[in-house]
Amino acid sequence: MDFSKGVGAAAYNEKSEQQLYKVFSTEMEKNKLKLQGLNNYPGVPQGTREKRENRFPVLNLVGSTQEKIDEAQAWIQRILTLQDYHIIEDMHILYLGKKEHDYLSELQKTSQVSISEIISPGKAHLEIKGAQADLFKAVMNIELMLCEVQEEIARKKERILWSLSGQQIDQQPENQNPMKENTFLKCLKLSTREIQDQKKQFEDCGLWVIKVEKIDNALLMAAFQRRKKMMEERTHGKPVSHRLFQQVPHQFCKMVCRVGFHRTYSVPCDPKYGAGIYFTKNLKNIAHQIKKTSATDKLIYVFEAEVLTGSFCKGHQLNIVPPPLHPGAVDCHDSVVDNVSSPETFVIFSDTQAVPQYLWTCIQNHVQDYSGQMMLSPQQPWRKLSSGSSVD
Numbered sequence: 445m446d447f448s449k450g451v452g453a454a455a456y457n458e459k460s461e462q463q464l465y466k467v468f469s470t471e472m473e474k475n476k477l478k479l480q481g482l483n484n485y486p487g488v489p490q491g492t493r494e495k496r497e498n499r500f501p502v503l504n505l506v507g508s509t510q511e512k513i514d515e516a517q518a519w520i521q522r523i524l525t526l527q528d529y530h531i532i533e534d535m536h537i538l539y540l541g542k543k544e545h546d547y548l549s550e551l552q553k554t555s556q557v558s559i560s561e562i563i564s565p566g567k568a569h570l571e572i573k574g575a576q577a578d579l580f581k582a583v584m585n586i587e588l589m590l591c592e593v594q595e596e597i598a599r600k601k602e603r604i605l606w607s608l609s610g611q612q613i614d615q616q617p618e619n620q621n622p623m624k625e626n627t628f629l630k631c632l633k634l635s636t637r638e639i640q641d642q643k644k645q646f647e648d649c650g651l652w653v654i655k656v657e658k659i660d661n662a663l664l665m666a667a668f669q670r671r672k673k674m675m676e677e678r679t680h681g682k683p684v685s686h687r688l689f690q691q692v693p694h695q696f697c698k699m700v701c702r703v704g705f706h707r708t709y710s711v712p713c714d715p716k717y718g719a720g721i722y723f724t725k726n727l728k729n730i731a732h733q734i735k736k737t738s739a740t741d742k743l744i745y746v747f748e749a750e751v752l753t754g755s756f757c758k759g760h761q762l763n764i765v766p767p768p769l770h771p772g773a774v775d776c777h778d779s780v781v782d783n784v785s786s787p788e789t790f791v792i793f794s795d796t797q798a799v800p801q802y803l804w805t806c807i808q809n810h811v812q813d814y815s816g817q818m819m820l821s822p823q824q825p826w827r828k829l830s831s832g833s834s835v836d
Contacts, residue, residue, distance in 0.1 A: 469584045511655075511743050511805060515694045518742070526579050530572045532586060535708035536593050537561065537568040544589060555582040565761070566715040594699070601703040601795070608667040608796065628701040629657040629803065642748075642804075649731040651744060651806040659800045664704050668750070668799040675754050675778065684778070688723035688751045688790055688798075691730050697745050697803060705749065705798045711737060717759025717780050720791040721798065723751050729788060734808065746804045752797040753790050754778025765793050 503520060507513045540548075540561075548559050548570075557574030559582070572582055632639060634656065643653045675684045692700055696709035707721050711733065715722075724730060727746075734744060757767055759780030766777040778797070781787035792798060 469588060511694075514742055523580070523583065526576055526583065528573060528576060528579060530579060530583050531569050532572070532583070532590070533567065533569040533712065534590050535568050535712070536590050536597065537570060538563070538708070539593055539597060544593065547589060548586070551582055551585060555579075555585075557582045559586075566719075567712045597708075598699055598703050601706070602663075605663050605667050605703065605796075608670060609663055628659050628661045630660060632656050632658055632802075645727055646746075646804060646806055649727045650809040651727070651731060651734075651746070651804075652809060653804055653806050655805040657803045657805075659701050659803060661701060661800075664799050667704075667796045668752075671794075671796045672752055675752055679754065684752055684754045685750050686723075686725060686753050686790065688725055688749055689727055689730055690721075690723050690747050690749065691733065692745050692747055694743065694745055697747075700747060700800050701803070704795050705747075705800065706795050716761050717782060717789065717791045718761065718763030718793070720759075720763070720780070720793040721795065723749065723790045723792070723798070724788055725790070726788045742807065744806045744808060746806065747800045748802040748804065749798045749800050751790060751792060752778060753781075753792070756781045756784070756787065756790070758782070758784050759791050763791075763793075 503517075505513045505516050505520075507516065548561075551557070552559050555574065556578045557572055560571040562569055562571060570586060572579060572586065574582065634640070634643065634653065639656055642656075646653050672684065676682075690705065691711045692709055693711060699706075700709050705721050707719070710722060713722055713733065730746060734741075755769065755777045756779045757777050759782070760767075763780055766780055769775050769777060778792070780791045782789040
């Protein structure tokens with residue numbers, strides 16, 4: 445089976461996005477310093493300074509879809525409205541090594557900021573404090589560092605998936621295809637009967653579907669089917685999977701399509717059933733979680749997945765793997781749940797036990813100003829959409 449096409453394109457995109465991020469960071473820093481310098485320079489007439497102060501800088505964002513523009517705009521606004529304190533919440537902080545911690549220490553000296561790393565069950569974040577100009581520079585550099593850590597982990601996961609597919613690691617392609625951006629996603633028509641039925645389930649929970657995409661990743665599917673076959677042989681053909689849902693922040697959606705589910709990609713939750721990957725059978729649980737963690741988010745992203753739940757038992761916060769089938773047993777359960785008799789929350793501890801099938805993009809029912817409906821046509825070509833907004 446040939447997996448080289450999809451893997452190469454995805455790797456290219458992550459690399460190209462990091463390069464674009466670096467260019468953006470550099471330009472924003474230069475422009476900010478220019479504005480500060482011109483306003484404070486004693487040789488500039490007072491009238492000129494006042495005119496400059498009354499002119500609002502405008503960013504014109506261009507992208508292939510409206511939701512990408514909206515997400516970029518929200519991120520830029522967060523960065524440009526920094527005061528003297530900022531929190532970066534990202535589970536990839538758990539994977540920072542000596543090199544990254546040395547870099548953070550150096551950044552504290554060069555940028556004159558203080559950086560605190562705070563780890564709690566199911567969460568990891570960095571607190572950065574300092575003057576606005578120093579904070580801006582430090583946050584941009586830390587965000588870039590975390591992107592590089594994220595890409596490094598994704599490549600390791602890809603190599604594992606490649607080996608699980610039965611291919612040799614040295615056969616993994618080096619050439620990368622820059623022509624396909626969404627290699628694993630195919631937009632579906634919202635008007636089909638099956639999609640309409642599913643769409644109503646989301647709407648009943650206060651989530652209005654604006655787009656649904658099917659994920660087609662041969663590398664992920666091969667590893668999943670291999671695991672599923674082994675589980676079915678053990679259970680003599682009994683059903684071993686469930687159709688479940690997981691909310692994922694926009695920044696990690698492409699990663700899930702590329703290398704599958706991981707606890708660092710999902711929205712942080714209370715790990716009361718163990719340190720695993722959490723899914724829910726009931727969309728109402730996601731809607732409830734959104735009210736607590738994402739109430740102000742304009743767009744919500746929910747993956748529908750086939751998850752190998754197999755044999756399960758009630759979970760416990762100390763679980764790092766499923767418990768044994770019975771005391772003293774060598775074999776273990778396949779997953780843990782919130783309630784054995786009527787489970788709604790399922791937790792797996794191996795990322796090959798789930799494969800993403802659909803990505804549902806939604807808006808919350810109280811959001812009235814979203815204009816992304818213009819891009820609902822499933823067959824439209826890549827095009828430029830722009831959004832100009834002033835930054836106060």
